[in-house]
Amino acid sequence: MRDDQHQFLTLLGQLPARLTAEQAAWVLNCQPHDIPALVAAKLIKPLGNPPANGIKFFATTDLLEAVKDRNWLVRVSSTIYQHWHAKNARQKSSGGRPVELAPLAD
Numbered sequence: 001m002r003d004d005q006h007q008f009l010t011l012l013g014q015l016p017a018r019l020t021a022e023q024a025a026w027v028l029n030c031q032p033h034d035i036p037a038l039v040a041a042k043l044i045k046p047l048g049n050p051p052a053n054g055i056k057f058f059a060t061t062d063l064l065e066a067v068k069d070r071n072w073l074v075r076v077s078s079t080i081y082q083h084w085h086a087k088n089a090r091q092k093s094s095g096g097r098p099v100e101l102a103p104l105a106d
Helices: 003-012 021-030 032-040 060-066 068-094
Strands: 019-020 057-059
Touching: 003 060, 019 021, 021 032, 021 060, 032 068, 057 060
Parallel strands: none
Antiparallel strands: 019 057
8 A cells, every 4th residue: 555545544443445455365365366365265246347357345344354264264264275285286396397289370
């Protein structure tokens, strides 16, 4: 968050109505790269119908309400653990090398 945004929100005394993936990660105390796994598991839902490669926004009220539910938090934590366990296992099975993409045809 930029300094001017932070100052404005401090004066306003509340969070913005829509949060970016990075800001949603701050609220959930996770990393921004964990957000797509949570969306895929349908634990959080972006506002509207954003394109797959578009910027996604999340409703602040939905997130703040959800974080009060301990069972939901357990599901979030488990989803993140499982996501990274599976990703690391895939990388380990490829010999620790990043997966190489086929060269583009001219």
